[in-house]
Amino acid sequence: MIARRINVWKHFSDGVTTNNPVLVLMLGLCSVIAVSTNALSALGMGIAFTFVMVCSNVLISVVRNVTPDTIRIPVFIIIISTFVTITDYVLQAFMPVIHSQLGIFLPLIAINCIVFGRAESFASKNKPVASLFDGLGIGIGFTIVIFLMGAIREILGNGTICGKMVLGKAFAASPIAFMILPPGGFLVIAFLIGMKNWLSNKGEK
Amino acid sequence: MKLKMILSLTIVCLVSAFSLAGIYQITNTKIEKDKAGRLEFNLLEAMFPGVKSFLPTNKPGFYTLSETSGITKTVSLKPLIPDTVWGIYANDNQMTGIVFKISQYKFGKTVETYVALGNDTVIKGITTVEGLGTGTKSNDSWLSQFINKKETDILLKKDGGTIEVAPSTAMSVRVMINSIRENINTYKYLLETKQITETKVIETSRQDSL
Numbered sequence: 001m002i003a004r005r006i007n008v009w010k011h012f013s014d015g016v017t018t019n020n021p022v023l024v025l026m027l028g029l030c031s032v033i034a035v036s037t038n039a040l041s042a043l044g045m046g047i048a049f050t051f052v053m054v055c056s057n058v059l060i061s062v063v064r065n066v067t068p069d070t071i072r073i074p075v076f077i078i079i080i081s082t083f084v085t086i087t088d089y090v091l092q093a094f095m096p097v098i099h100s101q102l103g104i105f106l107p108l109i110a111i112n113c114i115v116f117g118r119a120e121s122f123a124s125k126n127k128p129v130a131s132l133f134d135g136l137g138i139g140i141g142f143t144i145v146i147f148l149m150g151a152i153r154e155i156l157g158n159g160t161i162c163g164k165m166v167l168g169k170a171f172a173a174s175p176i177a178f179m180i181l182p183p184g185g186f187l188v189i190a191f192l193i194g195m196k197n198w199l200s201n202k203g204e205k
Numbered sequence: 206m207k208l209k210m211i212l213s214l215t216i217v218c219l220v221s222a223f224s225l226a227g228i229y230q231i232t233n234t235k236i237e238k239d240k241a242g243r244l245e246f247n248l249l250e251a252m253f254p255g256v257k258s259f260l261p262t263n264k265p266g267f268y269t270l271s272e273t274s275g276i277t278k279t280v281s282l283k284p285l286i287p288d289t290v291w292g293i294y295a296n297d298n299q300m301t302g303i304v305f306k307i308s309q310y311k312f313g314k315t316v317e318t319y320v321a322l323g324n325d326t327v328i329k330g331i332t333t334v335e336g337l338g339t340g341t342k343s344n345d346s347w348l349s350q351f352i353n354k355k356e357t358d359i360l361l362k363k364d365g366g367t368i369e370v371a372p373s374t375a376m377s378v379r380v381m382i383n384s385i386r387e388n389i390n391t392y393k394y395l396l397e398t399k400q401i402t403e404t405k406v407i408e409t410s411r412q413d414s415l
Contacts, residue, residue, distance in 0.1 A: 075213065082225060086228050
């Protein structure tokens with residue numbers, strides 16, 4: 001029982017740290033850079049992504065034994081697309097502002113290589129509980145990174161955080177606009193990867 | 206084996222279809238209602254860019270505008286061409302101008318731009334509903350260069366006009382500019398030929414001809 005708990009915790013923590021989809025696996029960077037122009041839309045993307053990741057991982061794991069190997073890819077695609085469409089409708093109905101900020105990158109979760117990669121490499125080979133914690137870990141790891149990126153880029157590029165001014169009117173009048181453009185996204189992601197590696201190396205020593 | 210494959214895929218597809226149908230039933234009414242509300246907001250925001258709030262009155266199509274200075278006034282919206290051109294009227298039925306919509310379909314989404322023209326055919330305001338996830342802040346400042354411009358000024362700088370290219374690739378600026386110019390010219394023609402008058406609500410027969 002204890003071993004099982006440790007295993008489940010490992011699946012979760014791996015997704016956040018050693019298998020972090022953005023900082024370690026470096027997957028799905030297109031939507032990360034495009035959506036992380038402000039903290040709120042980054043958080044919205046993170047939550048939507050986590051929902052799709054967890055639900056699709058669990059369902060793929062549940063049907064893994066009854067799905068013939070030859071048709072597993074179409075089945076994964078249908079399951080992932082269904083959850084993405086559900087997320088799209090729900091956000092459009094109840095959080096239209098976030099939905100409009102995420103725009104095309106919300107439906108594009110359906111072809112996000114992180115979701116598909118975990119479905120193929122983990123959920124299709126493991127039990128539902130392990131897949132749930134793997135999806136949760138990956139989703140939360142993704143959300144933390146994209147939110148941090150959104151916060152840093154919004155503070156430096158707009159002088160605000162979640163729309164609230166933090167660096168004063170003088171800074172907001174002439175912010176580092178470069179930070180909300182794609183090169184700013186690459187710069188912040190490089191900084192976060194560097195920080196993560198530095199912390200990992202420090203921990204190993 | 207083949208039967209198992211067919212069965213598996215059929216069941217997955219059916220479950221997916223039923224789930225999506227259920228979610229659609231739950232969310233569709235709210236999505237449609239929000240869309241209608243957002244359309245009216247976009248139209249009014251285009252015509253009155255500095256206004257603090259727009260509140261619907263008990264009378265359908267009528268809104269109370271609150272300006273930042275504290276002044277409030279009532280205006281009404283009337284579609285002139287369904288889903289394309291709307292007339293904006295002051296409370297005394299005097300026409301304030303028109304708002305027209307330009308749509309561009311890109312990356313599977315529609316980019317909608319609402320352009321407000323005063324009776325002098327000068328652009329009073331412009332808003333864009335992107336839905337492409339490229340952010341709106343940069344667009345707001347970019348769109349502001351259209352305000353108070355006449356049809357002759359609306360050309361790209363490289364074509365001898367005053368408009369700079371867009372900071373994002375979410376829309377084709379040239380297509381947008383051409384559509385704006387075309388719409389202004391049509392409006393000018395309708396004003397010149399008195400098919401629309403500045404002081405009169407458009408009659409039903411004239412609405413058809415616009």
